[in-house]
Amino acid sequence: MANLRTAMDAAFWDLNISTTQSLDGVARSIPGEPIPLDGSRASRALRIQQLALLRNGFPLGIIPTWSPTPHKELGSFALNSMFKVCTQNWWLGVIGQFRPKKLISSLKAELSAVDEWELPVFKDVARHFLDKSLYSIGLCSQLALTASTSLVLSSEKHGERKGRKHRAMLFHKLPSHDITFEAAWPELFIDSKGKYWEVPESVSLDCLSLVSDSGLRYRFGLHKNSGVPKTVNSSIAEAPLALLPGFCAKAAFSYEKSKDLWRQKETKEDLIVETPAGKFFRPSYDVRLKEPHAAISGIIGAACASWFCGGKSTLSADSSEAGDDLNYKSRSPFSVDLFASGCYTFQHGKFRKYFRDLTRIDARLDVPSASALLKQFSNIFMSSNRNPMDLASSPRLNFIFQQQVVGPIVGRLDSRWLLADSTTGRAGPRLEDVIFSLNYSLRLLHSGKVVAWYSPKRKEGMIELRLFEF
Numbered sequence: 001m002a003n004l005r006t007a008m009d010a011a012f013w014d015l016n017i018s019t020t021q022s023l024d025g026v027a028r029s030i031p032g033e034p035i036p037l038d039g040s041r042a043s044r045a046l047r048i049q050q051l052a053l054l055r056n057g058f059p060l061g062i063i064p065t066w067s068p069t070p071h072k073e074l075g076s077f078a079l080n081s082m083f084k085v086c087t088q089n090w091w092l093g094v095i096g097q098f099r100p101k102k103l104i105s106s107l108k109a110e111l112s113a114v115d116e117w118e119l120p121v122f123k124d125v126a127r128h129f130l131d132k133s134l135y136s137i138g139l140c141s142q143l144a145l146t147a148s149t150s151l152v153l154s155s156e157k158h159g160e161r162k163g164r165k166h167r168a169m170l171f172h173k174l175p176s177h178d179i180t181f182e183a184a185w186p187e188l189f190i191d192s193k194g195k196y197w198e199v200p201e202s203v204s205l206d207c208l209s210l211v212s213d214s215g216l217r218y219r220f221g222l223h224k225n226s227g228v229p230k231t232v233n234s235s236i237a238e239a240p241l242a243l244l245p246g247f248c249a250k251a252a253f254s255y256e257k258s259k260d261l262w263r264q265k266e267t268k269e270d271l272i273v274e275t276p277a278g279k280f281f282r283p284s285y286d287v288r289l290k291e292p293h294a295a296i297s298g299i300i301g302a303a304c305a306s307w308f309c310g311g312k313s314t315l316s317a318d319s320s321e322a323g324d325d326l327n328y329k330s331r332s333p334f335s336v337d338l339f340a341s342g343c344y345t346f347q348h349g350k351f352r353k354y355f356r357d358l359t360r361i362d363a364r365l366d367v368p369s370a371s372a373l374l375k376q377f378s379n380i381f382m383s384s385n386r387n388p389m390d391l392a393s394s395p396r397l398n399f400i401f402q403q404q405v406v407g408p409i410v411g412r413l414d415s416r417w418l419l420a421d422s423t424t425g426r427a428g429p430r431l432e433d434v435i436f437s438l439n440y441s442l443r444l445l446h447s448g449k450v451v452a453w454y455s456p457k458r459k460e461g462m463i464e465l466r467l468f469e470f
Contacts, residue, residue, distance in 0.1 A: 001036050003369060003469075004299040005217070007341040008254045010035045011052045011303045013204050013223045013242075014182060016042035018461045020067035020078070021232070022165065023047065023095045023138035023156040024443040028202075029192040031242045031250075033392055034036040034192045035341075035366045038400060039252035039414030039435040039453060043466040046152070048093040048140045050465040051212070054450065065097075066454070066461035071160050074133060075101030076459070089144040095156070097136040103128055132159040148173040178208045188232070189243060192392070193218045193433070194458040195234045197263060199243050200227025211256065217301075218253035228309050246309030254301030254339075263293035265368050270350060281353055285408040285441040286449070288468070289351040297343045304336040338370035351404065351441075369393035376420075398428065408449075433457055 009015045015029040017040050025047035043050060055061030058130040061081050068076045079100065084093040105129045114121050138156030145151055152169040164445050165188075170181040187202030205222035229243040270290075273282045284290035309331075349357040367373055372393030397417040405411050413436060417429040437453035447468045454461035 003041070004256055004297060004341050004343060004364070005211075005254070006035055006038065006041070007021070007299055007302045007339050007368070008217070008219065008252050008301055008303070010368070011252055012206060012219070012221055012250060013202065014180065014206055014221075018042040019190065019196075019458075020065045020462050021196055022188055023080075023097060023158075024137060024140070024154055024167065025050070025462070025464070027196065030189050030191050030197075030240050032240065033242075033397055034394075034416065034432070035368060035398070036192075037398060037414040037416055037433055037435055038362075039412065039437055040433075040455070041469070043464050044276075044469070045207040045453075045465055045467060046140065046142070048082055048084065048095055048138075049171075051080065051095065052084055052093070053465055054463060055081065057450070063463055065309070065463070066459075068233070068459045069099075070131065070162060073102045073105070074099045074160060076246060077101060081092045090142070092141045095138040095140065097158075099134050102131070103134055103464070106131075123300075128224045143410065164438040174454060176210050176212075178207075178210070180204075180206045189229075189240075191240060194433075194455070196232035197239065197243055198232055199225050201225070201446070214248045216253070217256065218251070220249075220251035223248045223250070243320060244309075244331065246307050248305055248307050250303065250305040252301055252303035256297070256299040256301050258295055258297035261294040261296065263291055263295070264350075266350075268288050272350065283443065285443050286351055287446045289347065289360070292347050292349060293345070294347075295345045297345070298341065300338070300340040302336065302338050304334070306334045307331060309395070310335075337372075340367045341365065349404065354407045356404065358402065360400075360402040362398075362400040364398040364400075365395060367395045396432070402439075405438075408443065410441065411437045412437045412439055 006015070010029055010033075011031050013028055015036065016026040017029050017036055018025060019027040019042075021027065026042045026357060042372045046089075054063050063080045065075050065078045065080055067078050067118040073415060076099065079098045080095065083093045086092070107125065110121075110124055110128065136156065138154065140152070140154040142150055142152045143163060143443055149170070149172045152167075152171070154167045155164055157164045163186075165186060167184045168182070171173075172179040181204070183203045184201075185311065186198040186200045187200065189197045202223075202225055204221060204223040206219060208219040209217055211217050215221040218232070224247045225243060225245050229244065240449065264285075271281060271283060273280045291452040313416075341364055343362060345360070345362050347358070347360040349359055351358040352392055373395060376394070397419060399415045399417065401413045403411050414434065415431060416433045418432050419429050434457070435453055435455050437451050439452075442448040442450065449469075451466050452461070453464070
């Protein structure tokens, strides 16, 4: 079913969203923004680990991506590859990216003007290959400190951008909890409009409980932003409140429950296929998609946050760099709210045959803020002096449609709909975001797949390896 736990994870600063704007392949979701699409969540595997496996299926180990840049001459098409060395408890990898459009255009213009092939001509051609804006490079290393603790360090530099990006992550597993410490300089965030923000320094410490048999789950964390956030490839002036400088302590808990309306259990006859040549073992392409069923599920929880930075914060650094006064906007020092999500899932087919053996629909209703919902209901009965509608906290419907194309290949459509928008006067739902993807399920990994996705809103696309996800 659709990932219900996103409702709680989206309230924190470490929800990873897939992106082509960084070599590590992730940007952070912004707390307080609409809950991201399930199809946009980044893989649990590090990007360099994905490339290490994906390169085996591509010519010369080169993986293409579609990554827009403000420098139009560079183009959006990019090629990625990697090199990795490892020992028993340590590895080091190098990721490289190359944008060929500018090089091809420059060489074409250079060679078309050549009358005689002399030494200066070859020097000019070589100079185009040495243009640093064509290349990006990243280093990533992981060290297993103990059997339950690991340290990840990474750094990357984009040739067309100023500065470097550094990240440090420390993971520690307890019997029933995961503890994560992360720091980045700068950290990349993405808002619900598909716009990117860079926070000069972002540090977070989180403790997350594993889901118990009762369905209870909780997490708490500390987060600190330093420096004024800046837009990336955009001219937006007002920064989201959650990215402004300050120190925040946040805690949340949730209760999750699901119930099958009906389910066709897997049998031995499903696993063994008899043919004239004999009997063959035929498991499902994905163990999480092996049983046709219909189910309903839900999650409800509460979150509280406390900011230690005063009641007002700056919104943008653009004006400060120009020598003007900074703008200010109030941010509540303490907040408490309820959230909830409900989902209906229907699956036809067992995802074993080559054709017409999987059709799946997930419809999830997200209510990120109970107080905002109550305020909207109260506005309906107040004909005058209505409060402005908080679109970020409004209920939304996430719809996921999956259809088998052939064999292990599945087409998928993720969409998010705003149910009501009084600010525009439109009646009925409005489409906010959509992601198209093709998934190639890897039967040997039980629930792993290669995903090629494209986001029309962000004009981005990439190929990922995802494990135990829908």
